Structures are given as structure tokens and as C-alpha cells.
Amino acid sequence: MAILVIAEHDNENLKDSTHKTVTAALALGGDVDILVAGKGVKDVSAQAAKIAGIRKVLACDHVSLKRQLAEAMQEVIVPLMDGYDAILAPDTTTGKNFMPRIAAKLDVMQISSITGVESADTFIRPIYAGNAMATVKSSDGKKVITVRPTAFAAAAEGGSASVEVIADPKGPLKSEFISEELSKSDRPELTAAKIVISGGRGMGSGENFAIIEKVADQLGAAVGASRAAVDAGFVPNDYQVGQTGKVVAPELYIAVGISGAIQHLAGMKDSKVIVAINKDEDAPIFQIADFGWVADLFTAVPELEAELTKAGF
Amino acid sequence: MKVLVPVKRVLDYNVKVRVKSDQTGVDLANVKMSMNPFDEISVEQAVRMQEAGDATETIVVSIGPDKAQETIRTALAMGIDRGIHVKTDAEVEPLAVAKILKAIVEGENPDLVILGKQAIDDDSNQTGQMLGALLDWPQATFANTLTKDGDSLTVGREVDGGIQTVKVSLPAIVTTDLRLNEPRYASLPNIMKAKRKPIDAKTPEDFGVDITPRLTTLKVAEPAGRSAGVKVADAAELVAKLKDAGVI
Ligand SMILES: Cc1cc2nc3c(=O)[nH]c(=O)nc-3n(C[C@H](O)[C@H](O)[C@H](O)COP(=O)(O)OP(=O)(O)OC[C@H]3O[C@@H](n4cnc5c(N)ncnc54)[C@H](O)[C@@H]3O)c2cc1C
Ligand SMILES: Nc1ncnc2c1ncn2[C@@H]1O[C@H](COP(=O)(O)O)[C@@H](O)[C@H]1O
Numbered sequence: 001m002a003i004l005v006i007a008e009h010d011n012e013n014l015k016d017s018t019h020k021t022v023t024a025a026l027a028l029g030g031d032v033d034i035l036v037a038g039k040g041v042k043d044v045s046a047q048a049a050k051i052a053g054i055r056k057v058l059a060c061d062h063v064s065l066k067r068q069l070a071e072a073m074q075e076v077i078v079p080l081m082d083g084y085d086a087i088l089a090p091d092t093t094t095g096k097n098f099m100p101r102i103a104a105k106l107d108v109m110q111i112s113s114i115t116g117v118e119s120a121d122t123f124i125r126p127i128y129a130g131n132a133m134a135t136v137k138s139s140d141g142k143k144v145i146t147v148r149p150t151a152f153a154a155a156a157e158g159g160s161a162s163v164e165v166i167a168d169p170k171g172p173l174k175s176e177f178i179s180e181e182l183s184k185s186d187r188p189e190l191t192a193a194k195i196v197i198s199g200g201r202g203m204g205s206g207e208n209f210a211i212i213e214k215v216a217d218q219l220g221a222a223v224g225a226s227r228a229a230v231d232a233g234f235v236p237n238d239y240q241v242g243q244t245g246k247v248v249a250p251e252l253y254i255a256v257g258i259s260g261a262i263q264h265l266a267g268m269k270d271s272k273v274i275v276a277i278n279k280d281e282d283a284p285i286f287q288i289a290d291f292g293w294v295a296d297l298f299t300a301v302p303e304l305e306a307e308l309t310k311a312g313f
Numbered sequence: 314m315k316v317l318v319p320v321k322r323v324l325d326y327n328v329k330v331r332v333k334s335d336q337t338g339v340d341l342a343n344v345k346m347s348m349n350p351f352d353e354i355s356v357e358q359a360v361r362m363q364e365a366g367d368a369t370e371t372i373v374v375s376i377g378p379d380k381a382q383e384t385i386r387t388a389l390a391m392g393i394d395r396g397i398h399v400k401t402d403a404e405v406e407p408l409a410v411a412k413i414l415k416a417i418v419e420g421e422n423p424d425l426v427i428l429g430k431q432a433i434d435d436d437s438n439q440t441g442q443m444l445g446a447l448l449d450w451p452q453a454t455f456a457n458t459l460t461k462d463g464d465s466l467t468v469g470r471e472v473d474g475g476i477q478t479v480k481v482s483l484p485a486i487v488t489t490d491l492r493l494n495e496p497r498y499a500s501l502p503n504i505m506k507a508k509r510k511p512i513d514a515k516t517p518e519d520f521g522v523d524i525t526p527r528l529t530t531l532k533v534a535e536p537a538g539r540s541a542g543v544k545v546a547d548a549a550e551l552v553a554k555l556k557d558a559g560v561i
Pocket of ligand 2: 321322349351374377405410428436437438439440
């Protein structure tokens with residue numbers, strides 16, 4: 001069985017979600033290749049070639065692939081699929097965008113956001129915001145799969161696969177990149193951070209997020225948010241953790257002024273340790289928190305900061 | 314411009330999901346069902362485009378059991394012109410939904426199809442992208458802003474790093490994200506008016522689409538549970554506990 005993994009990257013660095021997707025691919029059993037599609041992807045291809053257990057890396061370098069828009073990715077990937085029995089990509093906004101197009105072109109039903117591989121045709125995936133876990137068996141000839149990175153360990157480094165440059169995609173395309181407004185931060189990326197501290201509607205304003213940012217900087221943590229905090233304009237959309245935002249599973253998740261709606265829990269309940277700070281002792285978040293602190297966040301969070309300072313953070 | 318809006322009837326987002334004890338699925342007996350929340354945003358968007366003069370006709374389509382007509386009526390009450398109900402009691406996977414929608418698009422010739430980014434029951438996030446591929450149309454998924462200029466759309470998309478803006482030529486597929494708009498509530502007069510709006514009755518067979526599932530659900534289980542831990546009284550206790558747990 002030949003398996004293709006689509007690399008997630010920003011044309012400079014390979015993202016860790018690729019390593020995790022490779023782990024899922026290896027669990028299917030077979031030869032695993034990685035496709036790096038982008039613009040100026042020499043370095044990224046070299047990084048991908050170092051992942052252990054890889055047969056080879058395919059590199060496609062073209063200006064139309066710089067942002068990995070779905071239509072361009074489709075042009076590159078579909079012609080390759082004659083040679084593969086399965087294709088996997090991380091279920092990031094990039095993977096979610098292009099993968100179903102590949103599936104439809106191959107007349108295959110995609111298996112979205114898998115969290116487990118039972119066998120080469122049977123997978124586990126969350127449904128209903130993770131309130132149920134479905135085991136599904138695919139009868140399609142080829143498998144098209146998106147992988148939830150938090151559910152898999154990262155594949156190790158130490159490989160030395162060859163890199164093969166493949167033909168440019170066909171054009172012209174009916175979609176065009178215009179611009180990008182990316183949140184800039186020196187803090188770790190939300191999905192990769194070991195510690196995440198998130199604020200909810202209880203924060204009251206964007207300015208008030210400064211108190212949790214201080215704690216985040218002490219702990220080297222990423223800052224996240226509930227949908228309510230994003231909708232209220234306190235923080236940008238890419239902070240949203242949940243069913244329809246990002247899924248995180250850090251060592252430590254601290255929820256501040258978040259009630260614990262199922263849509264929020266869907267994005268963080270696989271964290272190792274959960275802390276909740278909320279003034280309402282009946283808030284549902286306390287039902288899943290390892291450590292609950294019933295307190296007003298405006299006094300509790302500064303106290304936590306002071307205590308961490310005392311402890312040398 | 315003609316706009317088509319596919320909507321799905323799903324378990325209401327406020328309902329607590331219960332897995333059946335025989336692990337065959339989720340208990341849907343006597344629970345509240347509603348329009349998929351993302352589809353409400355799509356409907357709102359189509360109605361606003363019509364109010365702004367960008368859209369000339371709006372059509373809602375739902376594939377599902379008889380009750381899916383209620384969901385169509387909700388969209389009509391929000392301001393959509395007419396409906397198409399593709400009746401089936403079977404569970405229809407996104408690939409088959411996309412094929413039925415493709416056939417409807419070929420009959421109706423809309424310039425734009427607005428879908429939700431994700432149905433909150435199957436959490437697939439596929440149908441719009443699949444329809445785009447089947448029609449060879451461009452797509453702008455996870456839309457946060459949308460403006461029409463001439464024969465193209467400029468769409469701000471919610472992506473993992475922030476907002477990405479793309480331009481797609483019409484005809485095109487758009488899928489909606491949470492912050493594109495805030496859906497209206499239908500007023501009583503509009504609910505009354507919606508009762509007289511036409512709904513076309515169809516079946517998957519009318520479109521020659523085979524809806525046999527490609528995925529078989531072997532089991533539906535409860536996720537690994539988490540239970541409430543302990544309460545801490547102050548910051549000192551919390552920091553001590555976190556150190557003991559080895560997470561800071
Ligand atoms: C289709 C759909 C998708 C969704 N997707 C997501 C998603 O991906 N992520 C997500 O998070 N939500 C999502 N939601 C929204 C979700 O249902 C909740 O509305 C949301 O999570 C609530 O956010 P919150 O907990 O910040 O706000 P609230 O529920 O209003 O809770 C605020 C909490 O702050 C506490 N508080 C207030 N002031 C203080 C204070 N001074 N000190 C301490 N505590 C205080 C209150 O006691 C309360 O518990 C989605 C909803 C829908 C319909
Ligand atoms: N049975 C259906 N009838 C009409 N539209 C649907 C149906 N299923 C899915 N859709 C559309 O496809 C979107 C994405 O669904 P999904 O790919 O299942 O997550 C939904 O928000 C709807 O717009």
C-alpha cells in the first residue's frame with residue numbers, strides 16, 4: 001500500500017502537524033511519501049526528508065502554491081493519486097480546505113478529523129462536538145483522510161529520504177490570493193504550546209486580556225479564547241478554541257472566565273491538566289477541571305501572577 | 314445573481330448528546346432539532362445580498378426526512394424566496410449531498426452557492442468543497458466577510474493564522490464561518506408569509522444519485538470521560554498543585 005501525506009508548512013518551516021499526520025499514515029501500514037507543495041520549498045522538503053520512516057519526498061514548487069489554495073492543491077494532487085491508495089493531511093484550515101476537493105474528484109467519501117487508526121480501512125473520529133466517538137469503516141478504493149494532530153504523537157526525526165521534484169500544476173485558476181492579516185505574537189502557537197491560558201466572556205474586554213497575557217509570558221504559554229470572547233471582539237478569530245475553532249491538547253489548560261459550553265470543551269477536554277477560574281461555582285467547566293478555583297478573575301489572575309513570580313517564574 | 318443555500322436539519326446545538334447504550338448511534342428520539350447554526354448564517358447572508366440588490370433570487374434546499382421541510386420553512390421565513398426538499402429517510406453522506414446539489418445547480422444555474430462550513434452533527438466540513446470540485450467552481454471557505462464586485466467575490470476567510478482574503482470568480486462556492494453575520498429572527502408576519510412560499514418536492518432518484526453510504530459506522534461510543542477534580546482556595550494552593558502534577 002502506498003500512502004501520501006500532504007505537508008503543512010509556511011514555505012519556510014515544516015509544521016509539527018505533518019509529523020503527527022505521518023504517525024497516523026504509518027499506522028495504516030505501507031510506504032509513506034510526503035508531498036511538499038508551495039513556493040520556494042527547498043528547505044521544507046529537506047526538513048520533511050528527515051522524518052523517520054518516509055520513503056521519499058515529492059516537492060512541487062510553483063507560485064500558485066504559495067498559499068496552498070484549494071484549487072491549486074487539487075491540480076497538483078489529483079494527478080498523483082493513481083500511484084497511491086491513501087492520502088492524509090492534517091485537519092488544519094488548510095487541510096480542511098483542499099482535501100474534500102481531492103475526495104470528490106476521486107469519488108471517495110472523506111474521513112474527517114480521525115483520532116485513531118484501527119486498521120487500513122477503519123478509523124475513529126469524533127462526531128457531535130466530540131460527545132460521541134464513531135468507529136467507521138470505509139468501502140472506498142482509496143482513502144482520503146484528515147487527521148486531528150492532537151490525537152497522534154509526532155513521528156521521529158532521523159530519516160534521510162530522497163527528494164523528487166515534480167511537475168508544476170496546470171492553470172489558470174479561478175481563485176486568487178489577495179492578502180493576509182496574520183496575528184503576530186512572540187508566544188508559542190496555540191496548537192503546539194505545552195501550556196494554554198484562555199479567556200472567555202468573563203474577561204469583559206480586550207484590554208483585560210493583559211492580565212492573562214502576563215501569566216502566559218511567565219509560563220511560556222499560548223493565549224486562547226472562547227467563541228464569546230472572539231465574537232465580542234476581545235481577541236482575533238484565530239484564538240478560538242472549540243468545536244469550530246482550534247483543538248488543543250496541552251499539558252496544562254487554564255480556562256479563565258469561561259463557562260464550559262460543550263462547543264468549547266470539544267476543543268480542550270483532551271488537555272492533560274485543566275484549571276478553571278470562574279466566579280460561578282456551578283459553571284459546567286468545573287465538572288471537567290482537575291483544579292477549580294471559584295473566584296473573581298480580576299483578583300485571582302493577578303494573585304496567580306504574583307504567586308508564580310514568587311515561585312521564580 | 315441567483316443564490317442557492319443548502320441547509321441541514323440537525324440536533325439543536327443546546328441539546329445534550331446521548332450515545333445509545335447499544336452503541337449504534339446517538340439518541341435522536343424526541344429531541345429538539347434545528348437548522349444547522351452555520352446554515353442560518355448562510356441564509357442570512359443570501360437574504361442580505363438580496364436586500365442589497367446583489368442577489369435577484371434566493372433558493373433554499375434541504376436533503377432529509379419530511380421534517381426537513383420545517384427547516385426549509387424557517388429559511389423561507391427569514392426571507393428566502395422558495396425551497397426545494399429532497400426527501401429521503403436515509404442518512405446521506407456529504408459526498409452524496411454534494412452530488413445531489415450538483416444536479417440541482419445544473420438545473421437551477423445559480424451563480425453562487427452558500428453552505429455552512431460544517432454540520433454540527435457529523436462535523437465533516439466537506440460538502441461545500443466537494444461541490445466545488447464536482448462543478449469545477451472555485452471556493453472561498455470559512456467566510457468572515459464577503460463583498461461582490463462585478464463578476465467576482467472578495468472573501469475574508471478565518472484561517473488558523475488569522476484572516477486570509479481571496480478573490481474568486483463567479484460562479485463560486487462560499488462556506489460560512491461564525492462571524493460573517495448575525496442571523497435574524499423571523500418575524501411573525503414573515504412566518505405567515507413563508508407558509509405560502511413554494512417548496513418543490515424531489516427525491517435523490519429524481520437526480521439519479523446513488524446515496525449508498527461509503528462509510529459504515531461500526532460503533533458509536535462515549536468519549537473518554539473526565540471527572541471533576543478538586544477545588545483550590547488560593548493561588549498558593551493552585552501553584553503547589555500544578556508543580557506536584559509536573560505541568561509547570
Ligand atoms: C455552531 C456553534 C459553534 C460554536 N463553536 C464554539 C467554539 O468553537 N468555541 C467556543 O468556545 N464556543 C463555541 N460556541 C459557543 C458556545 O456555545 C458558548 O456560547 C461559548 O463557548 C461561551 O463562551 P464563554 O464561556 O466565554 O461565555 P459565557 O458562557 O457567557 O461564560 C462566561 C463565564 O465567565 C464567568 N465570569 C464572568 N465574570 C467573571 C469574573 N469577574 N470572574 C470569574 N468568572 C467570571 C461567568 O460565571 C461565566 O461562567 C459555538 C456555538 C455554536 C452555536
Ligand atoms: N442533508 C443536507 N441537506 C442540505 N444541505 C446539507 C446537507 N448536509 C450538509 N449540507 C450542507 O453542507 C454544509 C457542510 O456540511 P458537512 O460537510 O456535513 O459538515 C452544511 O452546513 C450544509 O450547508
